[in-house]
Amino acid sequence: MSDIMAIIPARSGSKGIINKNIKPLNGHPLLAYS
Numbered sequence: 148m149s150d151i152m153a154i155i156p157a158r159s160g161s162k163g164i165i166n167k168n169i170k171p172l173n174g175h176p177l178l179a180y181s
Contacts, residue, residue: 155181 168178
């Protein structure tokens with residue numbers, strides 16, 4: 148089985164919730180669910 152790597156582009160310029168991509172949600176950053 149081979150390892151798979153991906154780059155997920157995510158904007159950090161949210162105006163509603165600051166740094167929402169790295170805020171924890173159920174113990175993981177929101178970006179981890181992408």
